[in-house]
Amino acid sequence: MTEIVNTSPLASHTDQSSVVDTRPVMIDVDHVSMVFNMASEQLNSLKEYAVAFAKRELMFKEFRAIDDVSFTVRKGDVFGILGTNGSGKSTMLKIIAGVLEPSSGSCHVNGNIAPLIELGAGFDFELTARENIYLNGALLGYSRKFINQHFDEIVEFAEIEKFLDMPMKNYSSGMVARIAFAIATVIVPDVLIVDEVLSVGDFMFQQKCEQRIMSLIKEHDVTVLIVSHNNDQIERLCNKAIWIEKGHARMMGSASEVCDAYRALGGHIGSAESEAIVYDTLVSPVPVDDQIATTIAGDDRYGTAVKLSALCERPSSDAVVLSVAELPSICFSAAALAAAYDAPLLLIKPDHIPDSTMQELQRLKPSTIIVAGVASEREQGVLAELQQHFNDAHLQFAQATEPQTAALDIYRSAEPQQWGDCAIVSWDGCFGDQMSLLPYSTLKKAPYFYIDENDQIDNETWGVLTSGHFSSVLFLGSDRTFPDEMLTRLHNSGVIGTRICEDNASLANKRINADYIIPTLQQQGKNVRSLIVSSTWQPFNSFNIGGYAIENDAAMLLVDSTNLDSMAFAIQYLKELNGDINRLVFVGDDNQFNRIDKRLLIKAVQQAK
Numbered sequence: 001m002t003e004i005v006n007t008s009p010l011a012s013h014t015d016q017s018s019v020v021d022t023r024p025v026m027i028d029v030d031h032v033s034m035v036f037n038m039a040s041e042q043l044n045s046l047k048e049y050a051v052a053f054a055k056r057e058l059m060f061k062e063f064r065a066i067d068d069v070s071f072t073v074r075k076g077d078v079f080g081i082l083g084t085n086g087s088g089k090s091t092m093l094k095i096i097a098g099v100l101e102p103s104s105g106s107c108h109v110n111g112n113i114a115p116l117i118e119l120g121a122g123f124d125f126e127l128t129a130r131e132n133i134y135l136n137g138a139l140l141g142y143s144r145k146f147i148n149q150h151f152d153e154i155v156e157f158a159e160i161e162k163f164l165d166m167p168m169k170n171y172s173s174g175m176v177a178r179i180a181f182a183i184a185t186v187i188v189p190d191v192l193i194v195d196e197v198l199s200v201g202d203f204m205f206q207q208k209c210e211q212r213i214m215s216l217i218k219e220h221d222v223t224v225l226i227v228s229h230n231n232d233q234i235e236r237l238c239n240k241a242i243w244i245e246k247g248h249a250r251m252m253g254s255a256s257e258v259c260d261a262y263r264a265l266g267g268h269i270g271s272a273e274s275e276a277i278v279y280d281t282l283v284s285p286v287p288v289d290d291q292i293a294t295t296i297a298g299d300d301r302y303g304t305a306v307k308l309s310a311l312c313e314r315p316s317s318d319a320v321v322l323s324v325a326e327l328p329s330i331c332f333s334a335a336a337l338a339a340a341y342d343a344p345l346l347l348i349k350p351d352h353i354p355d356s357t358m359q360e361l362q363r364l365k366p367s368t369i370i371v372a373g374v375a376s377e378r379e380q381g382v383l384a385e386l387q388q389h390f391n392d393a394h395l396q397f398a399q400a401t402e403p404q405t406a407a408l409d410i411y412r413s414a415e416p417q418q419w420g421d422c423a424i425v426s427w428d429g430c431f432g433d434q435m436s437l438l439p440y441s442t443l444k445k446a447p448y449f450y451i452d453e454n455d456q457i458d459n460e461t462w463g464v465l466t467s468g469h470f471s472s473v474l475f476l477g478s479d480r481t482f483p484d485e486m487l488t489r490l491h492n493s494g495v496i497g498t499r500i501c502e503d504n505a506s507l508a509n510k511r512i513n514a515d516y517i518i519p520t521l522q523q524q525g526k527n528v529r530s531l532i533v534s535s536t537w538q539p540f541n542s543f544n545i546g547g548y549a550i551e552n553d554a555a556m557l558l559v560d561s562t563n564l565d566s567m568a569f570a571i572q573y574l575k576e577l578n579g580d581i582n583r584l585v586f587v588g589d590d591n592q593f594n595r596i597d598k599r600l601l602i603k604a605v606q607q608a609k
């Protein structure tokens with residue numbers, strides 16, 4: 001059975017520095033486990049609890065929040081703790097700060113600690129900030145005289161001069177974080193422990209805290225322990241880090257190595273085998289040649305479509321297809337229409353043309369504009385904008401907004417002879433296969449049609465498919481939706497029907513490349529050397545990829561970068577292509593593919609050579 005979140009140590013790479021470190025050990029966590037006892041049934045009141053306790057009916061189940069974790073932090077280290085939600089980071093910090101006693105193992109801290117762990121602990125929210133500075137200072141062991149001496153410094157750092165005499169219950173969590181951080185760092189502690197504080201304040205304050213931490217480290221050699229969800233922050237501030245997952249230590253080492261592994265694997269689902277493939281690629285010594293990768297990304301889906309349009313030369317076309325970027329099926333049909341017209345596809349909102357799209361339209365100066373997917377009651381906005389800016393252009397609307405009727409409307413927006421002799425029939429949610437096919441459908445000028453809400457091909461669509469225009473139809477779906485009997489009927493009308501149905505989008509992607517895109521380009525004397533990397537679940541960046549793919553002899557590579565199985569499949573697939581590929585074009589911003597995702601796939605390309 002597939003393990004969803006892996007927790008075993010990435011052992012071969014755990015803290016393998018061979019240099020003997022002679023700096024004093026400040027924190028020594030030795031085989032620490034923390035077991036919480038939780039009532040196994042829900043008890044709603046103290047009375048219920050007392051009754052259950054008296055009857056000896058109180059049952060507990062053990063929950064191991066930390067499981068045999070060991071590490072040492074040396075003087076001057078800035079040590080980061082990474083891990084997904086609930087993985088045990090705060091519990092670990094509480095054990096180090098002495099707030100919790102470990103169930104087994106030991107934890108020693110050498111020197112005094114300034115713990116910034118639970119935001120608001122040590123404050124009385126009915127009191128003013130001024131009173132709380134003395135209260136919290138006293139709890140941290142500072143004398144009144146010491147606080148008096150440093151009071152202005154604390155207030156100045158926390159930037160709360162104007163609110164000093166306001167009760168703290170009226171403070172925002174960011175303001176509470178400012179005071180807590182200012183008080184805790186007014187002395188120079190031996191060990192500073194920072195939990196959620198850095199993530200609560202605003203950006204300016206976070207920067208100020210980071211600067212204070214850096215000066216404590218540089219000027220006073222303070223040892224710092226930081227927990228953060230933001231691995232960029234851990235990488236920026238820390239020299240070493242540990243990754244804890246569901247209470248287990250997965251990896252310890254230099255902050256940059258641990259952060260990279262966490263970016264590639266942390267919180268990502270997938271089998272242990274897939275994780276091993278991704279991790280081995282990550283740590284393999286193959287140099288990363290960034291030159292083989294390009295990224296095409298605008299500020300949003302509209303901007304990305306504009307970038308792709310601008311990268312394609314289409315001297316023969318003076319038309320533009322606009323599609324509302326809401327329903328993928330309408331956009332796929334519109335992409336096919338753009339291919340039929342040899343025209344660019346740009347994206348719009350239902351009631352408005354975004355600025356980037358408008359600028360590209362003004363650059364292209366089309367004489368025909370075909371708009372797909374604008375419902376009649378909302379069309380006025382788009383229509384008015386087009387009439388205002390493109391008074392002389394011929395405007396055409398395909399107004400239907402249901403996948404299957406919109407596809408027919410869009411098909412009829414071109415003359416039959418503009419279409420090729422192949423058609424594609426799909427269902428609305430089948431993004432991956434439709435994306436994989438885009439270079440082929442563009443090349444073949446193949447229209448996309450859709451099954452109706454009863455999973456049936458309606459009579460009108462069937463009539464178009466068997467009109468004699470098409471010689472072949474690709475069906476994206478299983479034999480439940482497209483049964484043999486239907487293919488036979490189609491065959492009797494002189495049309496060859498083929499089903500494409502694989503277990504997942506990655507397998508279908510590979511089959512579509514092998515059976516359709518690579519051979520079709522080869523027939524034109526072209527070899528596929530590039531892959532356009534698109535996110536499996538983000539079709540909105542990729543609808544007008546077809547024209548770009550054809551001009552660049554490219555096939556598609558669909559990857560879900562949050563899924564280790566998908567990432568491992570892509571790595572293996574690139575290796576199987578045996579060095580045929582020498583260019584990757586990533587479509588979409590960092591949310592689709594971050595620098596580690598890109599690095600992994602670039603390495604796979606280089607390993608294949």
Ligand SMILES: Nc1ncnc2c1ncn2[C@@H]1O[C@H](COP(=O)(O)OP(=O)(O)OP(=O)(O)O)[C@@H](O)[C@H]1O
Pocket residue numbers: 036037038063065083084085086087088089090091092
């Ligand atoms: N006092 C407690 N009793 C029972 N369970 C607890 C207790 N404190 C923490 N836990 C559980 O231990 C696990 C680890 O919690 P912890 O707060 O250490 O995680 P974390 O990594 O800091 O999470 P987050 O990133 O969400 O802050 C969680 O499942 C949590 O519910």
